[in-house]
Structure formats: structure tokens, C-alpha cells
Amino acid sequence: MKAILDCDPGHDDAVAMVLAARHFDLLGVTTVGGNAPLWRVTENALKVLELIGRAEVPVAAGAAGPLMGELPRAGARVHGETGLDGAELPRPSRTVVPRHGVEFLVETVMANPGTVVIATGPLTNIALAMRVEPRFARSVARLSIMGGSTTWGNVTAAAEFNAWADPEAARIVFTSGARLTMCGLDLTRQAAVDADAIARFRRVGTRTAGVVADLLEYYRAATERVTGAAAVPLHDPCAVAALCAPELFEFAFARVDVETRGDLTRGMTVMDRRTLTADEPTRETNCRVATRVDRERLFELVAEALAACP
Ligand code: RIB
Numbered sequence: 001m002k003a004i005l006d007c008d009p010g011h012d013d014a015v016a017m018v019l020a021a022r023h024f025d026l027l028g029v030t031t032v033g034g035n036a037p038l039w040r041v042t043e044n045a046l047k048v049l050e051l052i053g054r055a056e057v058p059v060a061a062g063a064a065g066p067l068m069g070e071l072p073r074a075g076a077r078v079h080g081e082t083g084l085d086g087a088e089l090p091r092p093s094r095t096v097v098p099r100h101g102v103e104f105l106v107e108t109v110m111a112n113p114g115t116v117v118i119a120t121g122p123l124t125n126i127a128l129a130m131r132v133e134p135r136f137a138r139s140v141a142r143l144s145i146m147g148g149s150t151t152w153g154n155v156t157a158a159a160e161f162n163a164w165a166d167p168e169a170a171r172i173v174f175t176s177g178a179r180l181t182m183c184g185l186d187l188t189r190q191a192a193v194d195a196d197a198i199a200r201f202r203r204v205g206t207r208t209a210g211v212v213a214d215l216l217e218y219y220r221a222a223t224e225r226v227t228g229a230a231a232v233p234l235h236d237p238c239a240v241a242a243l244c245a246p247e248l249f250e251f252a253f254a255r256v257d258v259e260t261r262g263d264l265t266r267g268m269t270v271m272d273r274r275t276l277t278a279d280e281p282t283r284e285t286n287c288r289v290a291t292r293v294d295r296e297r298l299f300e301l302v303a304e305a306l307a308a309c310p
């Protein structure tokens with residue numbers, strides 16, 4: 001299956017890249033400002049593809065910041081100044097393709113029917129692609145996003161970082177009619193890596209496995225300093241696995257909307273859990289929400305992908 005990964009590497013984005021490269025015909029990677037400024041996440045995407053032996057996959061840089069306002073600087077607390085602190089990755093031997101990430105998304109999806117898109121950063125590029133090409137939303141075979149939450153947030157009490165970083169873009173995506181799969185915090189918190197899980201990845205033995213283990217140890221320790229939790233959710237690989245290994249997940253079809261105005265709730269994804277009644281016998285759904293994941297089998301999938309790398 002053909003895929004494009006839109007991301008903001010980012011430690012968990014890096015693991016999502018390993019998994020996507022293993023399980024999809026990866027047509028390209030597009031980057032968006034998020035965990036770190038655009039130039040940083042773009043350089044990180046080039047470095048990770050080189051690390052995993054996939055330097056032929058094109059990288060196109062997309063939006064530097066949200067549709068409205070400035071890029072928030074919340075990512076550095078757990079991803080570090082570079083956005084991928086914790087391991088020294090060789091400088092990339094190549095640069096980005098000379099096309100904007102949004103242009104790359106539109107052209108590649110429209111020219112390759114059946115392509116899926118996996119988005120693991122703020123949804124700015126995806127929303128712009130939908131605005132630039134009205135057929136984009138329905139041309140993407142499936143759009144799997146890591147973002148949102150059906151309960152509480154991580155960057156605020158109510159909002160998850162990717163949705164919060166660009167709520168207007170998230171609303172465009174959730175109201176687009178695209179075939180949406182949502183992996184929110186309630187799902188990704190079930191896929192938290194602790195020291196034992198990191199040690200297990202390291203034991204895979206490849207150079208990539210060692211570097212990823214170093215990166216995850218940095219990410220885990222930084223998250224522990226911020227939140228007190230000894231295990232850090234492996235957010236972004238869930239959005240990849242939900243497409244390549246759906247049997248590891250449980251899903252619920254629901255209506256999910258995005259708050260763009262609330263002082264306390266801006267960026268919150270609101271899932272309508274109300275049961276249907278005689279007054280409302282049906283409700284339009286817009287999203288397949290991942291509700292459960294088999295952590296053990298997900299980590300087996302990651303370990304297998306790491307073993308397939310140099
Ligand atoms: O809230 C988690 C999300 O924000 C992940 O995609 C992580 O990489 C950060 O971008």
C-alpha cells in the first residue's frame with residue numbers, strides 16, 4: 001500500500017518513520033513545524049531516513065507554523081532543542097525536494113490512487129492540501145492521524161499537542177469528509193515505553209535499534225522530568241500501525257469535533273459518546289476512533305521493523 005507520512009520528528013515520529021518504511025511503499029515524507037521549528041524537523045526527517053537506509057525517499061518541507069498565530073514552543077521540553085535530542089545522527093547527505101510539502105501531498109495523492117496519508121504532527125499541511133485541492137480529502141484512501149484525545153489533554157488540561165498547535169487545521173480535517181482514523185491520547189497512553197521496553201528494542205541489535213533506543217531513553221527521561229511518569233507514550237507509531245496492523249486495535253465509529261474558541265478548551269477534540277435515543281435515532285459519524293491497542297504486539301511490530309533496518 002502506498003503511503004505518505006506527514007510528521008514533525010520528534011522522537012515518536014522517528015519510530016513512526018521506521019514502521020512506515022517497513023510496512024508501506026513510502027512515496028514521501030512531508031514535514032510540518034511542531035515539536036521543533038520546520039528546519040529542524042525537516043533535517044531530522046532526512047537524518048532518520050538516512051539512518052534506516054531509505055535515503056531515496058523524498059522529503060518535502062511544508063508549513064512552518066499554524067494557519068493562525070505562531071508555532072508554540074512546547075515541544076522542546078521533551079524533544080530537546082533539535083527536536084531529536086539523545087543521539088548523534090550523521091548529517092544528511094541530501095536535501096529536500098524543491099517542492100512545498102503541501103504541493104507534494106496534493107500531487108502525489110492525486111497521481112497515485114489508493115494512497116494513504118499518516119499524519120503525526122499538527123495538521124496544517126493536511127488542511128492546506130484540502131483547501132488547495134478540494135478533491136484531496138476524498139482522494140486519500142485513508143487518513144490516519146495521531147492527534148486529539150477523547151478525554152484529557154497533555155499540553156493543556158483539555159487538548160493534545162497536535163490538535164492544540166493548529167486547531168483551525170484540525171477542524172478543517174475533521175469536517176472534511178476524509179476517511180479518518182484517529183489515534184488520540186487515550187489510545188497512545190496504552191502504548192507507553194518504559195526502560196524495559198527500550199532495553200528490548202536495544203536488544204534487536206541493529207545500529208538503528210541502538211540509536212532508536214538512545215533516542216527513546218532521552219524522550220522517556222525528559223518526559224519523566226516533566227510529568228513524573230516513568231513511561232512515555234509511543235504516540236505516533238500507533239497511527240501507522242492502525243493502518244498496517246488494524247488487528248492489534250479496537251475501534252469505535254463516532255462524531256468528533258474540534259474546539260477552536262474556548263479559553264480553557266481551545267484545541268480540544270470532542271467525541272460525542274451519547275447513546276442514540278428515540279429523538280436522535282441516528283448520528284452522522286466522521287471518524288474511526290482507535291480505542292484499544294495490544295501493547296505487546298505493537299512493540300513486536302516495532303522490534304521487527306528495527307531488525308529490518310541497517
Ligand atoms: O501529543 C503527542 C504528539 O505531539 C506526538 O505526535 C508528538 O510527536 C508530538 O508531536
Ligand code: CA
Nearest residue numbers: 010013120121
Ligand atoms: Ca509528532
